Amino acid sequence: MEKVDNQGPQKQAERMRRLTETAKDTTMGKVLRQFWHPIALSKSVAPGTAKRVRLLSEDLTLYRGESGTVHLVGARCAHRGTLLHTGWIEGDQVRCMYHGWKYDGNGQCTERPAERAGTEGHVRIPAYPVREYCGVIFTYMGEGAAPDFDLPRRMFCEQEGVFLLQRKEIWPCNWLQVAENSLDAVHVSFAHQMGKVGAFGQAIPAEVPEVSYEETSAGICQTAVRKLGDKNQVRVSDWTFPYGNTVIIPNVNPNDPWMEVTNWMVPIDDEHTIRISLRAVPSTSQEADDALKRYFDECDDYNSTDYHDELFAGHYPDDPLVRLTSAQDYVALIGQGTIADRASECLGASDRGISMFRKILWREMEAVETGKPPKQWKRLEKPPQFMDYTKKTA
Numbered sequence: 360m361e362k363v364d365n366q367g368p369q370k371q372a373e374r375m376r377r378l379t380e381t382a383k384d385t386t387m388g389k390v391l392r393q394f395w396h397p398i399a400l401s402k403s404v405a406p407g408t409a410k411r412v413r414l415l416s417e418d419l420t421l422y423r424g425e426s427g428t429v430h431l432v433g434a435r436c437a438h439r440g441t442l443l444h445t446g447w448i449e450g451d452q453v454r455c456m457y458h459g460w461k462y463d464g465n466g467q468c469t470e471r472p473a474e475r476a477g478t479e480g481h482v483r484i485p486a487y488p489v490r491e492y493c494g495v496i497f498t499y500m501g502e503g504a505a506p507d508f509d510l511p512r513r514m515f516c517e518q519e520g521v522f523l524l525q526r527k528e529i530w531p532c533n534w535l536q537v538a539e540n541s542l543d544a545v546h547v548s549f550a551h552q553m554g555k556v557g558a559f560g561q562a563i564p565a566e567v568p569e570v571s572y573e574e575t576s577a578g579i580c581q582t583a584v585r586k587l588g589d590k591n592q593v594r595v596s597d598w599t600f601p602y603g604n605t606v607i608i609p610n611v612n613p614n615d616p617w618m619e620v621t622n623w624m625v626p627i628d629d630e631h632t633i634r635i636s637l638r639a640v641p642s643t644s645q646e647a648d649d650a651l652k653r654y655f656d657e658c659d660d661y662n663s664t665d666y667h668d669e670l671f672a673g674h675y676p677d678d679p680l681v682r683l684t685s686a687q688d689y690v691a692l693i694g695q696g697t698i699a700d701r702a703s704e705c706l707g708a709s710d711r712g713i714s715m716f717r718k719i720l721w722r723e724m725e726a727v728e729t730g731k732p733p734k735q736w737k738r739l740e741k742p743p744q745f746m747d748y749t750k751k752t753a
Contacts (some may be wrong), residue, residue: 360697363611378720379533379698381626382416383500384725391415391500392410393733394601395511397623398489399496400525409444409453415500416628417489420444420555423575424451429491431463431482433484433499438520491515493637494525509738510577510599515619516639522648524618524638525654528662528685532700534626537634539637540692540714541604541622544570544583546681550691554675557683562609562617564592572712574719576737578603600719600736610659611654611680616641619745634685658682663689 360591375689381389401423409422409435418434420443428451436443436455446456452469454461460479461470464481466486468479486597490497493516499505503592516523540546550569551560568583578600585592602624607617618640625633642648652727663670670690704713726733 368702372700375701376698378717379535379629380699380702381530381534381629386727387720388415388719389627390723390733391601391726393506394501394736395490395497395499395505395508396625397511397633398431398498398625398632399477399634400527401406401429401491401496402525403527404496407749409443409446409448411442413627413631414498415512415626417485417500419437419454419485421496422448422453424448425491426451428464429489429496429543430486431489431528432462432464432466433483433485436460437484438461438471439481445660454608461691466585477732478563493523510736511603511635512622512738513605513619513621513639516621516637518629520642521644522651524640525643526638526653526655526681528634528664529627530632530634530664530693531630531697532632532693532695533629534624534632536695536699537624537632538602539602539716540688541602541624541715542572542579542581543593543710544581544712545709546570548585548692550687551684552727553687555677555683556675557678558609558611558613559681559684563594568594568708570712572715574715575739577735577739578736579712579715579719580743587748590748593749595743595745596745597743597745599738600734607743608684610640612649613653617641617746629716655681660720661685667683667693 378387381391382388383392392415395440396414398412404410404421404423406423406427407425409420412419412421418433420432424430425448434442434525435456436465438458438460441455443453443455446454452461452463459472460468462468462484464486465486471479473568487498487500497511545567547563548565552565564585564587568585568586571582573580579598581596581598582593603621605619605621609617618638620636620638623635625635627633640651661682663686670686673688723733727752
């Protein structure tokens with residue numbers, strides 16, 4: 360059980376609140392800016408288009424040049440503050456619709472039509488490096504050179520014969536409670552049996568698991584052991600710091616191969632989170648691939664937020680997997696409030712993964728505050744065996 364802070368409820372509440380902050384002038388915001396973050400799906404930005412996005416409490420412009428290259432710059436023109444995504448794309452640059460000021464992908468102003476030529480060199484807006492990976496756009500918003508794009512990679516997604524599917528939802532809550540949910544294997548036995556029992560609830564026994572956690576080079580290894588007849592079902596999560604969780608889940612149809620899924624719980628700001636999922640499924644046949652794609656296309660526009668009142672009234676979607684599991688998690692997490700009141704919690708032994716996560720966060724925050732080197736997180740060289748069935752021992 361997590362130790363009770365003896366500094367008093369007010370100081371404990373303040374300590375917990377600091378974990379939820381995302382702005383660049385906060386300690387947690389600085390910790391988060393040490394990593395690559397997924398920000399959008401590749402398919403959401405067509406060549407020659409721009410969109411407004413928000414990440415880590417900062418407003419930005421995401422655009423894809425006519426060449427197909429993606430860029431991420433500040434949200435507003437340096438001139439009079441108009442939003443740049445309302446302008447248009449010329450080559451690999453974006454032009455403001457108000458007075459025509461133009462910027463390249465590095466944030467450098469390259470043209471001010473109504474001003475003397477050659478004076479644009481001193482004008483610059485924020486810009487961040489981007490990387491596309493398996494249909495997901497990532498960015499690095501920290502200081503200095505970006506780290507190698509290694510931690511977010513998933514080896515199974517890079518293999519031949521694997522069918523990739525991407526999905527995104529935006530939820531009105533802080534990123535931390537979504538991340539903590541991924542380190543809570545016990546909730547599967549309850550939340551995913553709620554309303555209706557879909558493919559996930561049928562494949563993972565409802566029995567409460569024995570859980571264990573170990574810090575790794577990449578994050579935390581979470582192991583949940585459930586009884587299944589004369590065997591134990593051992594389900595492992597490769598949880599990657601600061602919020603990525605890779606597990607395997609059942610497919611839509613019971614006879615289809617299970618899929619490896621990575622869920623990233625990305626902080627938009629202190630009160631909103633992007634849930635980006637990358638699923639990798641072994642390709643068995645063109646027919647099976649087409650059927651799965653049709654199903655995911657049907658689920659593409661589903662966002663639990665749009666059904667808030669229905670869900671909290673107990674009306675869950677009639678769906679075997681994606682919409683149902685999303686809705687079940689949504690009710691549990693949004694039910695905690697926009698930012699969960701952690702100072703009023705009563706954690707138990709089954710919450711040791713959450714306790715470990717918070718201790719790691721406080722350790723990394725202390726490193727930032729004291730100028731010590733943070734942990735050099737590295738992707739696991741050998742991914743774990745995500746699911747195993749072993750004979751129970753007496």
